[in-house]
Amino acid sequence: MANITFSSPLHKDKTVYAVAGSHKQTILEIAKENHIPIDFGCGNGECGTCLVKVFSIDRKKRMAHPLTEHETKVLKEMGKITQAQIDQMRVDDLMPTEWRLACQMVMRDEDIIVEYPSR
Template sequence: MPNITFSNPSYRDKTVYAVAGSHTENILSIAREHKIPINFECADGECGTCVIKVTSLSDKPRMGSFLTDKEKVVLKQTGKLTAEEVEKAEVGDQPPAWRLACQMIVRDEDMLIEYT
């Protein structure tokens, strides 16, 4: 079970346990379950308000994770991802630093989630 530490400049850091690979839980649903105030509007990957920065806290290399089509569009439109970073994620299995909390499924790695 990975540890996820949520961090925000106006909110004290909070670390929670999560179930890796559960397709019913994403970072946003975990945050909401633990009363962590990540902003969101649609919770469907279309608005981009739940953008997060993901940093691995594990000693092992970051695990790749699937970017949804909605997520690719929104993160490219907001300037958080370049076409090159999307290609690295899809072809090279190199996860990008920026994700949407409503779209990211937890992998088996400890991570820091930064949000505003």
């Protein structure tokens, strides 16, 4: 089971939580279970409220977490991803940017860092 570390640069105490997530849960579901205050609205990848930044634990390698169709559309509308990045994602099947929607990204077998809020 992979670990997910939640971090918020806006919290004065820089509290970091590390919890294990299953491969069926979204980041938002894991955050809710662990009382991590990530804002959300629709829960369906349409409003962009749950915007977060996601990194591999070493913050270096690109991860194999391609965006969902909902994420692709919303992140492009929000100016967080370019068409060139979308095209490259469809070629290499890797995460094109650190921006994600917490309600759409499902954990895989990889330790990650999630920064919130990201705006």
